[in-house]
Amino acid sequence: xxxxxxxxxxxxxxxxxxxxxxxxxxxxxxxxxxxxxxxxxxxxxxxxxxxxxxxxxxxxxxxxxxxxxxxxxxxxxxxxxxxxxxxxxxxxxxxxxxxxxxxxxxxxxxxxxxxx
Amino acid sequence: xxxxxxxxxxxxxxxxxxxxxxxxxxxxxxxxxxxxxxxxxxxxxxxxxxxxxxxxxxxxxxxxxxxxxxxxxxxxxxxxxxxxxxxxxxxxxxxxxxxxxxxxxxxxxxxxxxxxxxxxxxxxxxxxxxxxxxxxxxxxxxxxxxxxxxxxxxxxxxxxxxxxxxxxxxxxxxxxxxxxxxxxxxxxxxxxxxxxxxxxxxxxxxxxxxxxxxxxxxxxxxxxxxxxxxxxxxxxxxxxxxxxxxxxxxxxxxxxxxxxxxxxxxxxxxxxxxxxxxxxxxxxxxxxxxxxxxxxxxxxxxxxxxxxxxxxxxxxxxxxxx
Ligand code: SF4
Ligand code: SF4
Numbered sequence: 001x002x003x004x005x006x007x008x009x010x011x012x013x014x015x016x017x018x019x020x021x022x023x024x025x026x027x028x029x030x031x032x033x034x035x036x037x038x039x040x041x042x043x044x045x046x047x048x049x050x051x052x053x054x055x056x057x058x059x060x061x062x063x064x065x066x067x068x069x070x071x072x073x074x075x076x077x078x079x080x081x082x083x084x085x086x087x088x089x090x091x092x093x094x095x096x097x098x099x100x101x102x103x104x105x106x107x108x109x110x111x112x113x114x115x116x
Numbered sequence: 117x118x119x120x121x122x123x124x125x126x127x128x129x130x131x132x133x134x135x136x137x138x139x140x141x142x143x144x145x146x147x148x149x150x151x152x153x154x155x156x157x158x159x160x161x162x163x164x165x166x167x168x169x170x171x172x173x174x175x176x177x178x179x180x181x182x183x184x185x186x187x188x189x190x191x192x193x194x195x196x197x198x199x200x201x202x203x204x205x206x207x208x209x210x211x212x213x214x215x216x217x218x219x220x221x222x223x224x225x226x227x228x229x230x231x232x233x234x235x236x237x238x239x240x241x242x243x244x245x246x247x248x249x250x251x252x253x254x255x256x257x258x259x260x261x262x263x264x265x266x267x268x269x270x271x272x273x274x275x276x277x278x279x280x281x282x283x284x285x286x287x288x289x290x291x292x293x294x295x296x297x298x299x300x301x302x303x304x305x306x307x308x309x310x311x312x313x314x315x316x317x318x319x320x321x322x323x324x325x326x327x328x329x330x331x332x333x334x335x336x337x338x339x340x341x342x343x344x345x346x347x348x349x350x351x352x353x354x355x356x357x358x359x360x361x362x363x364x365x366x367x368x369x370x371x372x373x374x375x376x377x378x379x380x381x382x383x384x385x386x387x388x389x390x391x392x393x394x395x396x397x398x399x400x401x402x403x404x405x406x407x408x409x410x411x412x413x414x415x416x417x418x419x420x421x422x423x424x425x426x427x428x429x430x431x432x433x434x435x436x437x438x
Pocket of ligand 2: 042045046047048049050053054078079080081082083084085086095096
């Protein structure tokens with residue numbers, strides 16, 4: 001686990017990088033967010049007005065900031081998987097599938113739902 | 117406190133693994149719609165309902181209860197509920213739809229079968245083996261439970277020598293046609309949606325209906341399965357004029373239904389937004405998904421109405437059918 005200062009030393013916003021989380025998300029071949037060009041179309045078009053998805057949230061995943069991702073559990077489960085954002089994404093990011101991969105991770109690792 | 121996500125999903129996951137459905141129903145309830153049809157048991161082509169229409173009255177009733185619990189102290193006890201649900205199907209005690217409501221969601225399946233018969237389609241039904249597809253488990257990311265369930269359902273089809281499935285709703289169509297092949301090696305069953313079959317070979321029109329409606333496209337039909345033109349073609353063919361909203365087809369807004377079990381209040385807000393868009397075009401909304409129908413109906417004023425497309429089709433192809 002690596003702890004790093006993100007913004008500046010002044011505001012002391014510390015983000016903990018969880019390499020295990022990063023590796024697990026990378027292993028799930030479904031997660032594709034590196035192509036995102038941060039244009040904001042998805043945010044503007046989302047009927048749920050989930051402004052964290054996917055721009056900021058997916059960045060957290062890409063740097064392994066598990067804690068930050070878990071602060072947004074309600075957003076992650078609020079996504080309708082309607083794919084309105086994907087239909088309009090210029091970079092072809094699989095937004096809904098990315099959200100679903102995060103749910104799978106949380107279900108397994110946070111809620112312990114891999115075995116019943 | 118909102119509805120607790122982990123424990124609610126835990127109950128769904130346990131139900132899928134132990135009882136083969138998120139909300140287990142009796143065989144009698146699942147197959148009740150088929151009374152009077154004498155459909156053959158099995159066959160190489162079968163009608164696969166995936167229990168979606170049959171489940172809606174129960175999901176409606178349960179989310180009504182959840183809506184009452186949302187933000188209340190009762191949510192603290194969901195963990196205990198999950199513990200007991202492992203032994204006894206507790207969800208059965210949370211959902212009490214009326215006979216009228218159950219009949220209302222059986223009727224579209226009956227209409228669809230009648231329309232397919234009028235188009236000359238021949239198919240059977242698996243009755244007690246007409247299992248749930250696992251669609252909600254997949255959407256909620258319950259991949260371990262979903263994977264096991266999908267394999268079980270696929271093996272049932274293989275044991276019955278099924279070669280083609282006729283599906284009747286967007287969630288089941290998408291899950292078996294586009295998702296199962298990623299989870300099941302050598303998946304080789306053809307999946308056809310009933311509107312695709314009818315649009316390719318429309319039954320003779322007995323009665324033209326002269327009405328103006330607007331169409332709400334379910335997200336999965338519009339953005340995943342390319343089923344946009346078929347419902348419009350079928351409606352035009354029976355004399356219906358379709359007034360389009362700006363946000364239709366691939367740009368159609370969601371009905372909010374997928375949020376019903378975890379965020380019932382948000383789900384209603386999204387439905388209201390969508391209904392307002394649709395009612396700007398016509399006072400009658402037509403859709404082809406039981407989840408959309410249920411969610412849009414909850415917020416549609418009494419002066420307006422929401423219908424399953426099958427109601428209109430059957431009225432035109434088989435006016436005396438009940
Ligand atoms: S629309 Fe696509 S490219 Fe633009 S911010 Fe969203 S995910 Fe990134
Ligand atoms: S898929 Fe999710 S993030 Fe994308 S538009 Fe729909 S609700 Fe918003």
